[in-house]
Amino acid sequence: MAAASPAAPARHSCAKLSVPVEDPKAVPAGAGTVFVKATWLPSRFSLAVTDGAGAWVADASDHEVRLRAEQWDQPVADYLALAEHYLAFQQPDSTYSFHDAGKGNRRLSWTFERQGTKLEWRWKLQPSPNTQQTISEILDFLMDANIRLSEEVVRKTQSFDKLKQEAEKCLQQSERFNNEKAEFEQATFSKFVAVLNSKKAKLRQLRDKVVELESAGKNPKEEVEQEEENSTDRTELFEGESDKEASINDEPSGTGSGNVHSSPDKSASTSRGRGRGRKRAKK
DSSP: OOOOOOOOOOEEEEEEEEOOOSOTTTSOTTTTEEEEEEEEOSSOEEEEEEOSSOEEEEEEOHHHHHHHHHHTTOOHHHHHHHHHHHHSSOOTTOOEEEEEEETTEEEEEEEEEETTEEEEEEEEEEEOSSHHHHHHHHHHHHHHHHHHHHHHHHHHHHHHHHHHHHHHHHHHHHHHHHHHHHHHHHHHHHHHHHHHHHHHHHHHHHHHHHHHHHHTTOOHHHHHHHHHHHHHHHHHHHHHHHHHHHHHHHSOOTTSSOOTTSOHHHHHHHHHHHHHHHHHHHO
């Protein structure tokens, strides 16, 4: 057997409703305002109403709620949701009334619009069997609700103050980061400007030197090439002189004797030539 689903918890509400006064002279002071405490269940609800002097109650059973919902062609859940909407808080577009229904009974009614038609719902309330207890329950509910709201306000205020302090700290950090960023950018820009000015000064010096050479009738490019050619000529001249000196040292002296500095190859060739001459003479 499947386990039964847990019943939905009851919801409670208490609304302060402004109602028209039927006879201002016959009602006590403070009339024109009633407090409606309601208990909402999945298929029914109950009401407790007080005007400060008397108390009235109504207990809408499951059968009564279902009949009312069928009369209005609504599901029970929709009927209860609409009733809670108008009895949990006073709706500005609705007209409320709380008037005599005879034999000490009262009738609570409220209006609403449906498809452009103004309609009215009514519920009959009977005098409470214990007026003081009913009024006390309504006041206790209002006091408890007020205490819960006050505590919630305190918590929200403290949370807001804490968030405000954190926001101020974040703002201070953001300002400090912005200042550090600005200082870093300023320092970097100053170094960049110094390097750029140095490069500009070097370019001006080179340009002035070019202008000076051109004014002297010299082409800077030709002057550089001329310097390179001069350095090449000096090198070739040095090499040429060395070759000349070597050729002079290789020639035989005028005395007929071989040069002590002559190479072995030349001496050998001279000896061979002399030997051939002797052989020809013998023939």
